[in-house]
Amino acid sequence: MAESPPKYDPKSRYTEGRGIAGAFEGETVTRRRLMEGTAAAVGGIATMAFVLPGLGFALGPVFEDTNPEIWEDVGAESDFNDTSYVPRVISIDPEIGDAGKTTVYIRTFNRDIDKVVEGQDPQPYVAISTRCAHLGCPVRYIQASAKFVCPCHGGVYDSQGLVLGGPPVRPLDRFYTKAENGRVLVGDRFSLNSQLERFAPRDPSNHLDGLWQYLYPSRPTT
């Protein structure tokens, strides 16, 4: 038998001492136990053979970048100025129609009011996402008070997207921008902390300041 124990000890009294019926003399692992173990191992391997690929299949998108980099044209450079926001609709995910669209407030970078963070290139345009940093409801810019206001839970942001009140935990996200051939292009999303330092995009409700930020790691892909 190929499955007999590799080390045969003729002196063993394991089966004899316990009165296990039908065991060969000196057998340390009974044939019954060996068959039990084999059946359990084969069953376990067979189960894992479909459970593990299935889990990987379901969890895969967590570990891969499912949103390809898109640069979307939002208008001519002359459409935008450096004092007031112009709303533009962009498609985060063009495959799903209206559900993949979101509004972005865009104005030209203004050296007088926009902070330049050391070591990070300022973007030529400030493109503020309307996704509230609390739970992702769409915020609206109120021109008269120069504030972004969220309809769901009362988050209020100033004209830079910094939190003024309510539950949001960090400023409004922004998008990368560039100007090419007189057209303004809007690219990927990035998140900011309260010092307007740039971070990889996070979900709403994820902190980026103080000790809290260590509880919300960035995605493996960004």
Next chain:
Amino acid sequence: MKLPSPPRAFRRSPPRPGQDDRNGGNGRNGRNGAPATKPTGKEQAVEGVASVVGWLDERTGASPFLRGFLYRKVPKGTNWYYTLGSATMFAFLSQAVTGVFLAMYYEPDPTRAYESASRITNEVFLGEFVRGMHKWGSSVMIILIFVHMARTFFFGAYKYPRELNWVIGVVLIVLTLLMGLTGYLLPFDQRSFWATVVAVNINASGPIVGPYLADFLRVGSEFGPTTISRFYALHMLLVPGLIAALIGAHLYLVAKLGTTAPPWLRAEKKDLLREEV
């Protein structure tokens, strides 16, 4: 323990005169001459049902199990509050059946979901009724399951040896709420879309694992083309399967451990003990 005798249809009929007892019920009872009177149609129908049930019973041994399960003893004072669990189960069954029929017309695709859902309501025969059953039935099930939990709590029915059944029940409540959450997205109107965005971001607010959980639910960092089919798969395959399996375990433990008497019967019991002393 004396159990009530099974219903008439379950009982083997006594052999007719002149019939070989060992071959009873196999159709050869005319061997020693035809029966004296011809059986009526009703008698034949009853005999037919009884023989089918007997055939099944002989091969499955189900009747002692079913008799023990359906005719088990219940404590004195058992009342209507004890039907809340069954009511919840029937609400689940109603959801399962209406859900299966809704799935025949529904398309879990972000560009088709809203149209197919409104087609169910506006065009499909009885579609409004079946969808309404499913929609309102979900609230009914959640209300019933919480009332059932409250009954269990206030009657002290969660205590030894029924703690495991309480734990299974809590898991069932969580799964039922998960059904509500995943089903809410499927009509794919403004309300369900934004409710799902907010609910997924609430998941993302959990430390360390939260962002990963949100990515799992959304299939990526943004609401995408397969988010709705993931919610649909969770809603109609994974979670209902778990609920059905756990209802089985829940019922097995109910039958195995029996139900508790209402708490107000305890005073009576003490009086009885005092008398005996």
